[in-house]
Every structure is written in C-alpha cells, then in structure tokens.
Amino acid sequence: MNFNIDPQQDIFLIFSIILLIAFAVPEFFSRFKIAYVPFYIFAGILIGPFGVLKVEVTESLQFVGDLGLLLLVFLAGLEIHSMVEESIKGSVVMSVVFGGICFTAGYLLGWAFSLSVTSSLLLGAVLMSSSVAEIIAIVNTTASLKKRFGHIIVPTIVILDSSSLILLGIILMYRTHRQRILRFLVEIAIFLVFVFYLIPIMARRYFQRKSRKPRESDMKFIILTLIAVVAASELIGLHGIVAAFVVGVALGEFIPPGPLYEKIHALGHGLLIPVFFIVLGMSLDLSIFTRGFGSLLFLIALILVLMGSKILSGVLYSLIKKINLRDGLALGVTFWPQMSATLAAASIGYRYHIFNEMVLLAIVAMSIYSILITPFAVRALSREVSTSLTHQSHTVVIGFGRTSSKIVTILSFAGKDVVVVDKDLRKVKQLERRGIHVVYGSSVDEETLKRAGVPGARVVLITIPDEHEVYLTARLVKKLNPDCYIIAKIHTDRLFRRLKKESLVDSFVWPEKMSSLEATRQVFEKLEGFYPEF
Numbered sequence: 001m002n003f004n005i006d007p008q009q010d011i012f013l014i015f016s017i018i019l020l021i022a023f024a025v026p027e028f029f030s031r032f033k034i035a036y037v038p039f040y041i042f043a044g045i046l047i048g049p050f051g052v053l054k055v056e057v058t059e060s061l062q063f064v065g066d067l068g069l070l071l072l073v074f075l076a077g078l079e080i081h082s083m084v085e086e087s088i089k090g091s092v093v094m095s096v097v098f099g100g101i102c103f104t105a106g107y108l109l110g111w112a113f114s115l116s117v118t119s120s121l122l123l124g125a126v127l128m129s130s131s132v133a134e135i136i137a138i139v140n141t142t143a144s145l146k147k148r149f150g151h152i153i154v155p156t157i158v159i160l161d162s163s164s165l166i167l168l169g170i171i172l173m174y175r176t177h178r179q180r181i182l183r184f185l186v187e188i189a190i191f192l193v194f195v196f197y198l199i200p201i202m203a204r205r206y207f208q209r210k211s212r213k214p215r216e217s218d219m220k221f222i223i224l225t226l227i228a229v230v231a232a233s234e235l236i237g238l239h240g241i242v243a244a245f246v247v248g249v250a251l252g253e254f255i256p257p258g259p260l261y262e263k264i265h266a267l268g269h270g271l272l273i274p275v276f277f278i279v280l281g282m283s284l285d286l287s288i289f290t291r292g293f294g295s296l297l298f299l300i301a302l303i304l305v306l307m308g309s310k311i312l313s314g315v316l317y318s319l320i321k322k323i324n325l326r327d328g329l330a331l332g333v334t335f336w337p338q339m340s341a342t343l344a345a346a347s348i349g350y351r352y353h354i355f356n357e358m359v360l361l362a363i364v365a366m367s368i369y370s371i372l373i374t375p376f377a378v379r380a381l382s383r384e385v386s387t388s389l390t391h392q393s394h395t396v397v398i399g400f401g402r403t404s405s406k407i408v409t410i411l412s413f414a415g416k417d418v419v420v421v422d423k424d425l426r427k428v429k430q431l432e433r434r435g436i437h438v439v440y441g442s443s444v445d446e447e448t449l450k451r452a453g454v455p456g457a458r459v460v461l462i463t464i465p466d467e468h469e470v471y472l473t474a475r476l477v478k479k480l481n482p483d484c485y486i487i488a489k490i491h492t493d494r495l496f497r498r499l500k501k502e503s504l505v506d507s508f509v510w511p512e513k514m515s516s517l518e519a520t521r522q523v524f525e526k527l528e529g530f531y532p533e534f
Contacts, residue, residue: 022274038368044281068276070244071268077248091155098313102127105309129164131339161341165242187236203254299362310335330381336374338367392456398443399464400427443473462488474504
C-alpha cells in the first residue's frame with residue numbers, strides 16, 4: 001500500500017502523523033505499565049520507507065530527530081547528576097567489573113562475526129552502556145534491590161555511560177583522523193576540564209545574579225549552553241552526544257526538579273525525543289532478517305551475549321564483595337536494559353559507516369527486547385514481598401514540600417504515626433535518613449498508596465502541586481478508604497469546585513486565599529485599627 005506522501009511537499013502532514021504517534025503511544029501503553037519507547041520505534045518502522053506509508057526521512061526531519069537525540073543524552077546527564085552522591089567511590093569496582101566484561105564480550109562477538117576492528121570496539125562500547133531512566137525506575141520500584149544496591153547502581157551507570165560515549169568519540173576519531181588520535185585525547189581532556197570547571201562557574205553567576213531576568217531567560221540560557229558546547233565539541237571532532245551528556249552532568253546542580261527542569265523535560269520527552277525514536281524506526285528495514293540466516297544468527301548471539309555478560313558481571317561482583325549469589329544475579333539482570341546511550345551510539349556508528357544495517361537492526365531489536373523483559377526478570381529474582389503497611393489510624397502525607405515538611409516534622413516529634421509518599425528519590429533518601437517512614441512512587445498509582453497503608457489510614461493529606469494529580473489521587477484514596485479524612489492543598493477555584501462536587505475531599509488548604517485574607521486583615525488593622533467581620 002502506498003499513499004504517495006511527498007516528504008518535501010507534505011512536511012506538515014508527516015510531522016502531524018509523528019506528533020500523533022508521540023501523543024498516542026504513551027497514552028495507550030502507560031495504562032498497562034509497559035515501557036513505551038520501543039513502540040515509538042515500531043511506529044517509525046510502519047510509517048517509514050520500508051513500512052506502510054513509505055515516508056522518506058528528510059534533512060529537516062533528521063535535524064529535529066538529532067535535536068531529540070541531544071536532549072535525550074542531556075536529560076540522562078541531568079538525571080544522573082541528581083542521583084549521584086558520596087557513593088561514587090563505592091561504584092568504581094562495580095563499573096570496572098561490568099565495563100570490562102561487557103566490553104570484552106562485545107568485542108569478541110564482533111570478532112567472531114568478522115566485523116572490523118573499529119566495529120568490534122564500538123560494539124563493546126555499546127554493550128557497556130545502559131538505559132538510565134529504565135534502570136532507575138526498576139531500582140526505585142524494587143524495594144529489596146533499592147535497599148541493597150540503590151546507592152551504587154546509579155553512580156555505576158554514570159561511569160559506564162560516560163565511558164561508553166567517550167569511547168564512541170575516540171573510535172570516531174580513530175576512524176576518520178587516525179593520525180591525530182593523541183592530539184584528540186589531549187583535546188578531550190581540555191574539553192572536559194572546560195565543561196566541568198568553567199560551565200558551572202558561568203551557570204552559578206547567571207543563576208545567582210540579582211538583576212531582573214527576562215521571561216524564559218533561564219530556558220534560553222540552558223539551551224544556548226547546550227548547543228554552544230555541542231558546537232565546540234564538534235570543532236575538535238568529539239561527537240555532540242558526548243558533549244550533551246557531560247553538559248547535563250555539569251549543569252545538574254543548577255537544574256533541580258522544579259519548573260525549569262519540567263520545561264526542559266517537556267520539550268524533550270513531549271516533542272523532540274519521541275521524534276528521534278520515530279525517525280530512527282523509519283530508517284530501519286526489518287526485511288534484512290529474512291534475507292539470510294546470518295542476520296538472524298547475529299541478533300540471537302547479540303541478545304545472548306548481552307544477557308550473559310551482564311549476568312556474569314553481577315555474579316563476579318557478588319563473589320568479589322562476598323554477597324549472596326542470587327543478589328548478584330538480580331544485579332546483573334538489572335543492567336540488561338539498553339536504550340538511550342545504546343541507541344545513540346548505534347545510530348551514530350551507523351551514520352559514520354562503522355556499523356552496517358544488520359548490526360544497527362540487531363542492536364535496536366536487542367534494546368527493545370531488553371527493555372520489555374527486564375522488569376519481569378528482576379521481579380522474579382529479587383524475591384519481592386508485599387510491603388503494604390498494616391498500620392491503622394495513621395496519617396499519610398502525599399507530597400513532601402515546604403508545607404508538608406513542617407507537618408511531618410511536628411507529627412514525628414509528637415510521636416504520631418506518619419507515612420510520606422513522594423516520587424523524588426532525593427527527598428525519599430532524606431526522609432529515610434531522618435527515620436521517617438516513606439514510600440517511593442507516584443500517588444496516582446494504586447499500589448503505591450497501598451504500600452503507604454492508605455486503606456487503614458485515619459487522615460490523608462494531599463500536597464502535590466499538579467492539579468490533575470491531586471484530583472486523581474483524591475479519587476484513589478476515596479476508593480481505597482472511604483472513611484478516612486482527606487485534606488487537599490489546592491490553588492484554583494476550578495479544582496475546588498471539582499473536588500467539592502464529587503465529595504472527594506473533606507477539608508481544603510488554599511494558600512493563596514489564606515494569604516489574601518491575612519494581607520487584608522493587616523491592611524485594615526493599619527488603616528482602621530481593627531479588622532471588620534464580613
């Protein structure tokens with residue numbers, strides 16, 4: 001079937017189709033708690049030149065996809081910075097074990113299938129990498145895994161992904177300008193010093209300045225810094241995705257979870273990153289696996305080598321650290337997911353003709369398989385048991401911010417039984433260090449609320465900022481425990497009327513309304529000497 005879509009004349013139609021896919025895929029698959037990124041790629045295959053719509057990838061579409069790739073690794077750098085603490089030293093052994101075994105396994109696989117030296121080296125670098133978001137999500141939702149290894153897994157990802165992307169840059173330089181490889185290594189060292197020393201100084205001065213900033217100036221500063229550093233890196237032959245990653249790590253301390261981070265996240269995951277995955281899918285021709293047994297054999301071998309090398313790494317680490325063998329197996333399986341850095345390196349390797357189409361397709365298929373199977377395998381190995389609270393008549397505080405932090409502190413000091421629910425892992429760790437019972441997860445997830453003991457709670461306080469999530473959370477709490485007393489912090493009349501109409505909340509805290517009344521009282525007392533009753 002051919003709809004005769006002209007990629008030059010029908011650019012808005014094509015982009016509309018891509019945006020529709022970007023919107024529909026997460027809306028549908030998130031309901032089933034399935035990683036939806038692989039389905040972006042499937043959709044791209046369907047609409048691409050080897051699929052149903054036969055849409056070619058134009059230069060403009062490729063450019064938007066490249067921007068998505070840069071934001072993908074930039075956000076990975078931001079996420080990594082926000083998770084790395086003093087445990088970076090403890091993760092060095094794990095990084096050496098996983099990095100060494102996976103790199104060697106990838107290189108030997110390439111050698112076994114008669115790939116070139118550079119292709120085999122890059123294949124080793126690809127197997128070193130991982131998928132930051134998916135691994136963090138698995139760790140955070142697996143309590144036993146998080147307790148034992150959560151403090152070192154994320155720093156290990158930092159080291160492995162950084163090493164993988166820097167190796168990519170070195171391999172590209174070796175491929176294109178072999179005679180200046182030593183000079184290139186020196187330039188990389190100078191570049192890293194520049195990024196990790198000068199960029200934070202510039203950012204600190206910018207964010208701490210006292211003069212008024214134009215609207216959206218912070219967003220423009222971040223994007224300008226990202227693009228400028230990427231441009232500078234390409235002048236020395238270092239690929240932009242390496243630069244985007246290290247800029248993300250360098251700027252992480254200046255972009256904590258908040259409005260600015262949400263804007264960058266929305267630009268990336270709401271628009272540009274889905275385009276990258278869809279465009280990547282459009283360039284894939286699955287028929288290559290039907291052209292000969294060799295392509296299928298390589299795919300099977302790649303998946304087996306990935307799984308085997310990660311498991312072997314986990315087992316060896318457990319022997320070195322003298323921990324339970326089953327824990328080592330679970331740790332190895334946790335590192336199976338291959339997505340962001342993996343696909344970034346693979347797509348660049350294909351563009352520079354280091355990988356052929358067979359290798360690229362096999363890596364994409366391996367990534368999709370690893371993303372889909374890992375959560376189930378980890379759950380089976382981690383011996384996860386139900387952690388739902390059996391407390392009765394306790395208080396559940398949903399969302400830990402400026403308002404609720406004081407409430408939690410007072411309740412804890414008074415000896416009251418209180419449980420906090422939050423999806424910011426840094427806040428979770430902070431509360432755990434204080435000895436306060438906290439549950440990590442989203443309040444719109446029924447299982448999270450059950451783990452917090454909502455069915456037996458006496459009072460539930462909802463203080464999360466997102467208006468729609470407040471509504472969804474109130475509905476879930478009412479469903480799990482119709483008799484508990486629900487208090488909600490709100491900011492708009494629309495939410496007030498919606499919650500009131502459905503009788504979802506018993507009491508409201510409206511900061512803007514309360515501050516308005518207090519300001520009015522103070523003005524009247526200053527002008528009239530008293531505050532009239534209205």
